[in-house]
Amino acid sequence: MAFREKLAWISVATMSLVYGWYFWTILPLARTGAGSAWHYAKLLQGTIITVVVLQIVLTVAAAALSPREARAPEDEREKLITLRGTRIAYFVLVTGALCVCVAGLFFDTNSLLLGNYALMAVVVANLVKDFTQIVQYRLAG
Amino acid sequence: MGVIANNIRRLRFDRGEMTQAELAAKVGVTRQTINAIEQNKYSPSLETAFKIADALGVAIGDVFSYAAKG
Secondary structure (H helix, E strand, O other): OOOOHHHHHHHHHHHHHHHHHHHHHHHHHHOOOOOOHHHHHHHHHHHHHHHHHHHHHHHHHHHOHHHHHHHOOHHHHHHHHHHHHHHHHHHHHHHHHHHHHHHHHOOOOOOHHHHHHHHHHHHHHHHHEEEEEEHHHHHHO | EEEEEEEEEHHHHHOOOOHHHHEEEEEHHHHHHHHHOOOOOOOOOHHHHHHHHHHHHHHHHHHHEOOOOO
């Protein structure tokens, strides 16, 4: 498996697990408006720190297993795969942002819920980018 | 659209079973990219195509060929 495919898997695994837990926990609370803003901020802070730490640890471990590949810069095929993933993720992010706009303008949605929907759009777009890259690495050798 | 075919596998064999990793290191790409090119799943840039030919010690036309479809 290519080193950059491993990085995409690490990103998918950490983001889906940690943010999955975060949204599972926070969305029911945000809908009812229960809990303080401080509580929400601490949850989000903990989630971001956990994702960053997990990704750093797993990336260092993957680099230790294949140090030469880790040091090498992206080649032209890998750059193309990254660009295709980013392009598809862009459309997902724009769609998510439009959905958040509609929720804010036409539905009685509180600001906490809107903020989390926006964050969800970012997370989903990132997952789509990683999945697209994985599929391309799998299909193209 | 046509098909870009290549003889990389045979040319590697002719050079004492040069591995994909060895060729990749000479060209400056990953082993997976050489594998993708060999299997016609990825068409390299002109620069990389020249580098592959150079690494194999042949002219670019001896490595890659183009066949128009239809």
